[in-house]
Amino acid sequence: MPEETIKSFNVGYLQVLDDEGHADKDLMPELSPGQIKELYELMVLIRAFDDKAFKLQRQGRLGTYLQVKGQEASEVGAAYALKKGDWIFPSGRDVGVLITRGHPMHMLLQYRGGDERGMKAPEGLDNFPITIPVSTHIPICTGAAWASKMRREDVVHMAFFGDGATSRADFHEGLNFAGIFKVPAVFVCENNGYAISLPRARQTAAETLAQKAFAYGFEGIQVDGNDIFAVYSAASRAVAKARKGDGPTLIECVTYRIEGHSTSDDDSRYRTKQEVEEWRKKDPVDRLEKYMKKNKILTDEYKQSVTQKTRDMVEKAVEDYEKVPPPEAADFFANTYAQPTEQLKEQMKEL
Amino acid sequence: MDLPVDKVESTRASGPAAEGKRTRTYREALREALAQAMERDSRVFVAGQGVDDPGAVFGTTKGLAERFGRQRVFDTPIAENGITGIMIGAALAGMRPVLVHMRMDFLPMSMDQIVNHAAKWRFMFGGRVNVPLTIRCIIGRGWGAAAQHSQSLQALFVHIPGLKVVMPSTPYDAKGLLLASIADENPVIFVEHRWLFDQSGYVPEEEYVIPIGKGVIRRKGRDATVVAISHMAYEACKAAESLEKDGIDIEIIDPRSLSPLDDELIFDSVKKTGRLIIADTGWKNCGVGAEIAARVASDALGYLKAPIRRIATADTPTPCSFELEKEFYPSSEDIIFTVKELLNKSPLSPQPYRR
Ligand SMILES: Cc1ncc(C[n+]2csc(CCOP(=O)(O)OP(=O)(O)O)c2C)c(N)n1
Numbered sequence: 001m002p003e004e005t006i007k008s009f010n011v012g013y014l015q016v017l018d019d020e021g022h023a024d025k026d027l028m029p030e031l032s033p034g035q036i037k038e039l040y041e042l043m044v045l046i047r048a049f050d051d052k053a054f055k056l057q058r059q060g061r062l063g064t065y066l067q068v069k070g071q072e073a074s075e076v077g078a079a080y081a082l083k084k085g086d087w088i089f090p091s092g093r094d095v096g097v098l099i100t101r102g103h104p105m106h107m108l109l110q111y112r113g114g115d116e117r118g119m120k121a122p123e124g125l126d127n128f129p130i131t132i133p134v135s136t137h138i139p140i141c142t143g144a145a146w147a148s149k150m151r152r153e154d155v156v157h158m159a160f161f162g163d164g165a166t167s168r169a170d171f172h173e174g175l176n177f178a179g180i181f182k183v184p185a186v187f188v189c190e191n192n193g194y195a196i197s198l199p200r201a202r203q204t205a206a207e208t209l210a211q212k213a214f215a216y217g218f219e220g221i222q223v224d225g226n227d228i229f230a231v232y233s234a235a236s237r238a239v240a241k242a243r244k245g246d247g248p249t250l251i252e253c254v255t256y257r258i259e260g261h262s263t264s265d266d267d268s269r270y271r272t273k274q275e276v277e278e279w280r281k282k283d284p285v286d287r288l289e290k291y292m293k294k295n296k297i298l299t300d301e302y303k304q305s306v307t308q309k310t311r312d313m314v315e316k317a318v319e320d321y322e323k324v325p326p327p328e329a330a331d332f333f334a335n336t337y338a339q340p341t342e343q344l345k346e347q348m349k350e351l
Numbered sequence: 352m353d354l355p356v357d358k359v360e361s362t363r364a365s366g367p368a369a370e371g372k373r374t375r376t377y378r379e380a381l382r383e384a385l386a387q388a389m390e391r392d393s394r395v396f397v398a399g400q401g402v403d404d405p406g407a408v409f410g411t412t413k414g415l416a417e418r419f420g421r422q423r424v425f426d427t428p429i430a431e432n433g434i435t436g437i438m439i440g441a442a443l444a445g446m447r448p449v450l451v452h453m454r455m456d457f458l459p460m461s462m463d464q465i466v467n468h469a470a471k472w473r474f475m476f477g478g479r480v481n482v483p484l485t486i487r488c489i490i491g492r493g494w495g496a497a498a499q500h501s502q503s504l505q506a507l508f509v510h511i512p513g514l515k516v517v518m519p520s521t522p523y524d525a526k527g528l529l530l531a532s533i534a535d536e537n538p539v540i541f542v543e544h545r546w547l548f549d550q551s552g553y554v555p556e557e558e559y560v561i562p563i564g565k566g567v568i569r570r571k572g573r574d575a576t577v578v579a580i581s582h583m584a585y586e587a588c589k590a591a592e593s594l595e596k597d598g599i600d601i602e603i604i605d606p607r608s609l610s611p612l613d614d615e616l617i618f619d620s621v622k623k624t625g626r627l628i629i630a631d632t633g634w635k636n637c638g639v640g641a642e643i644a645a646r647v648a649s650d651a652l653g654y655l656k657a658p659i660r661r662i663a664t665a666d667t668p669t670p671c672s673f674e675l676e677k678e679f680y681p682s683s684e685d686i687i688f689t690v691k692e693l694l695n696k697s698p699l700s701p702q703p704y705r706r
Binding site for chain 1: 396422427428430432433434435436437438439440441442443444445446463464467468472473474475476477478479481512513515535536537564610611612614
């Protein structure tokens, strides 16, 4: 009678860039200086947008907003690995993903300003709207990916969600099906340490979130989520694997939410200043800047010009946002059904 | 996707089809609709627990896996909500899924995806996408199906904007409404009644659709209007035969679709008869009958000669005991009793304690 180990799993961890901006040459993904600049500019832009959105909310010019500060590398690195025609399924915090995917910033403000027309990605942009109920878009992403597989389309589907999302059944059901049917999907978990005030340790006893993928028969990998190169490297491998027909991957980006959960959260009630300070030292934008400086990709003038350019872009977006005429009451009748029912037509007349 | 719209306005709810006409059972009609939809449109597929097993969901999917392959007709892991989400994703990506549940009681497990997603994505995406998803589910009655395997939950879904809800009662409507649901750009909850699977009736071989939102007059009459939903259409026909012997002539309307609802058809009938009874398979409290009654009360009140009555199950969970079931489910007897009672009532007479 044997008693033996029949299966064991190894959970990989990837870091390419350390806190001081040294990159491991062997692990460095293929990226031209031009591409690195593009990544950097996106991260700076997202940060500028994020800061501005927060201020607008405080000034009463925007509704509730979820800040992404600290998670820029996770969002940009993963979304950058996709190509046009691939689909993304973002969650509430993922403005960084949407900006990387070309979603007009004034529309993101419009959305956060309480006008959902802002989520209607212009034709040609394959961005699904933000899903607010946590993790419920994971099975939807799986289903869309599976449809692409059935239709033999060259499309990869990427869902973004937080650590908190891994507690819900949708995460498990969505990943389970994705594993069985080997769908072309990439699941990007931005583990920022908290689901509102609930710390990661109270969400699961598992040591990593990445390991959950193994239960569903596919690979999970943990990466340093503040390291743009690690995230990009893991994501582009996962995307290539999905494209080849080799099934899904779960990527756990270990990162940190520097600000509160949302503009209505006071994070000092559940975490220490010291903890936040420790994470500030690992800032993803600073880290990339250090690398670029060392490798002579970034000069002071270039940095200055990026700061100026991104600030202008954000100001322009705010201007455009505030010029958008408000929606009309009749609008909510328009898209309830593909064709309005008789009853809706009646109710519309009553307005 | 244009299917011919059949001109047949009404088919009798029960009894053999007219001489020389092609007859099929309700279950065969459903299967034929699925097969024809899949044959014509490669975007259509069928998923759900048991669709490719020997039982084939009461035979309604029999042979489809063999014919179309297990890529297009397949069993799923037991994960109702997740699978609903997956079907929504597939629908968003351009497929036309038919998701099958053996029992409507499993829909509460998928409530989040149906209510928060299927019904909302078109709206929230500014009309850029549709969710052409058909969810077939089966209600039952009898055999000790009890509290968790017998529920008629249609009212829950009728309440949700963005969803359509249909409840065909004849084989003819089963086929025509299933083809219509699959062709519809919106999510449709397609509710079947287990007692109808063996019913046979006229079913044309070619494809046709019954427009969703159009009811049908099953029997013309002048004394009272009975709006009878799903299996209750048969109970109403039975009641009509008996009432006829007493010289009472009821009009039976089968709405077929509960959302949208063909209220014009009901108003016109009430204007003629002046009396309204709604016979539903579900509960009374906030049930479909309440909505129909409210619409008639606001649009045709002046025509009513008697109070509106609802025939529905008592507002309790379904008992398991065979004896209690007989008490629990309304039947033609209840319809007969209520019609007779209404014929002796003025609009202001009080509602009796029991139906
Ligand atoms: C199904 C559901 N339950 C609860 C909420 C309320 N809620 C909004 S965000 C959030 C925390 C989500 O945490 P996580 O998934 O880690 O994402 P993060 O906010 O950290 O990006 C909760 C509980 C919700 N939106 N949806």
